[in-house]
Amino acid sequence: MERRSGDGNAGGRVRLAVAGAATMAVLGPLVWLWQASLLPETYSVMDMGHVDYGGGPRGAMAHAGGGASAHGAHAGAGRDVTRLVADPDRRADVAVTMVARKERFRLPSGRAFEGFTLNGQSPGPVIKATKGQLVQVRLINESVPGGITLHWHGMDVPNAADGVAGVTQDAVGIGKEFTYRFVADQAGTFWYHSHQMSHEQVRGGLLGALVVAPAAQDKATDEAADEAMDVVALVHLYNGVRTVNGREGDVPVQAPPGTRVRVRVINTEYGLMPTWAGGAPYRLAAVDGTEVNGAAPVRDKAVAVAAGGRADIEVTMPEDGSPVRIHLGGPAGVVLGSASYAAPPVPRPAAMLDLLTYGAPAPLAFDPGRPDRRFAYDMGRRPGFLDGVPGLWWTINGHLYPDVPMFHVAEGDVVRMRISNDSGEAHPMHLHGHHAVVLSRDGVPATGSPWWVDSLEVGAGESYEIAFVADNPGVWMDHCHNLPHASEGLTAHLMYEGVTTPFTVGGPAANEPE
Structure with missing residues (x-):
């Protein structure tokens, strides 16, 4: 009996050891993946992920990789981003002060909203400039917790x-305050918004429109750039309430018969927004601040405006005085x-305007x-850990953030x-600091105006x-x-040879760029 008992205990110990080994075989890799996903409290975006030279030369600066500890390898090398500024000796042509607050405010409809304001309103004031002017914006944070910035989208x-x-500032x-200076060297429709905790602050109201009019010499040489009536239509959702320029429902605009009107549509939301006209044909005059070459009249088609994107819709008012409705993702507009102004809603057209051929x-x-460089930005999704949190996360080229590409280029x-x-x-997808031309979609080459x-x-797909x-x-x-997708890891960076940044994610300023 004692021998049988001892054999049983030994067998139990073996089974326990086997179970423990099996458990470690399963949990061990998970623990390792969890620990490997943890982000340091402070790190430089220059040191995250892996370098991608796109088939071009490596240049003089090696990419250290592997976390903030490598940041010191770059200190003092090349040009600091703080030196990449507009002419510091030039006087501003347009000077604006923006005071940011966290407060309860009312939309023009009277609906109260708990969020953020710029100069006591949301959306913030429309900033207007003429091509070639130097714009200076002084941002003062009066009461927004966590800090703020302004990005010129x-x-x-x-x-x-x-x-x-x-990345470019704390x-x-x-x-505290910060002053932005830049030359508005492209006429078009743009917007501005916070790029600190942006998935919270933009939704909460830290945004506004930026419109750059053509210069006088452009108007003299370009018939499309001559005087037309100008209307800004910034679309934003406040707690699910769709607004245009902060208003709920239709926005009426006086436009006499025969008048040419340019409606500058700005989609500040997260999804695609179809836009179309009812009551007259329209031209898609510009996309993302760039004029469309040979824009022809459009009927019975809608324009798909990407999140963050802009579309300038131009109509000529009917001579009989009948109204025209510009739909902005729904019946209101x-x-x-x-x-x-009794223009009944027109159902969304079944067809969409294809900018590949327009x-x-x-x-x-x-x-x-x-x-000189060829890069791939392949987006996917897979289970894993992001900063220690398990979930189904976005990937770039098969990797989870922060193990994402740093695309290296030379000027x-x-x-x-x-x-x-x-x-x-x-x-x-939004690339800062550059406009790109679309060459093809799904292998089909572009044949219309440069898009x-x-x-x-x-x-x-x-x-x-x-x-x-x-x-x-x-x-x-x-x-x-x-x-929210950016905050969930769908973010990479384009880095120029010889350029460094002294700023870090986290740190004393609690920087949260996504």
Whole structure:
């Protein structure tokens, strides 16, 4: 009996050991993956992920990789992003002060909203400039906890003015201020918003429109740039309530018969927004701040405006005085009229305007067929850990954040990039500091007007080829503008040879760029 008992105990110990080994075999890798995913309290984006030279030369700066401890290898090397500024001796042509507050405010409809304001309102004031003017914006944080910044979405500003916390500046804490300076060297429709905890602060109201009018000499030489009536239509959701310029429902605008009207549509939301006209044909005059070449009249088609993107819709008011409705993702929108604003909603057209073929071809100033760098930005999704949190996370080229590419370029490079989406959801991709031209979609080449974008909707299963010239030195974000997706790891960076940043994510300023 004793022998049998001893044998039983031994057998139990063996089974326990086997079970323990099996458990460790399962949990061990998970514990390792969990620990490997933890982000340091402070790190430089220059040291995250892995380098991608796109087939080009490595250059003088090696990419250290592996966390903030490598940051010291870059200290003092090359150009600091803080030196990439507009002419410091030039006086501002447009000077604006913005005071940011966390407060309860009322929309024009009277609905109260708990969020953020700029100069006591949300959206913030429309900033207007003329092409070639130097814009100066002094941002003061009166009461927004966690700090703030302002990013000039679509405007290719100097890197020091890009407004990304932890990359180009520190977040502006309560009681502090920061001044942005840039030359508005492109006429078009743009917008601004916070890039500190952006998925919270933008939704909460820290945003506004930026409109750059053509210069006088452009109006004299370009018939499309001559005087037209100008209407801003910034679309934003406050707690699920759709607004245009902060108003609920239709926005009526006086427009006499025969008047040419340009409606500058700005989609500040996270998803694709269809836009169409009822009551008259329209032209898609510009996309993301760039004029469309040979824009022809459109009927019975809608324009898909990407999250963060802009579309300038131009109509000529009917001579009989009947109103025209510009639909902005639904029945409500901008109603242009004179004697009446009774323009009934028109159902969304079944067809969408294909920007791959719209407009007339025009030569490019560079040859995308002979690029200096070729990059892939392949989006997917898989289970894993992000900063210790388990979940189903976005991937870039098969890797979870922060093990994502740092795309290295040298100034003057022609860059070609393939963006593909196998993640199961659409992603509006936004490259800071540059406009790119769309070359193809799903292998089909572009044949219309050069389609220049800074916010490109890449649908599930789609693949795009884009190209641009690396002509704006800095360290630039390249991320999904569905801002929760960016905070969930769908973020990479474009880094110029010889450029460094002293700023870090986290740290004393508590920088949170996503």
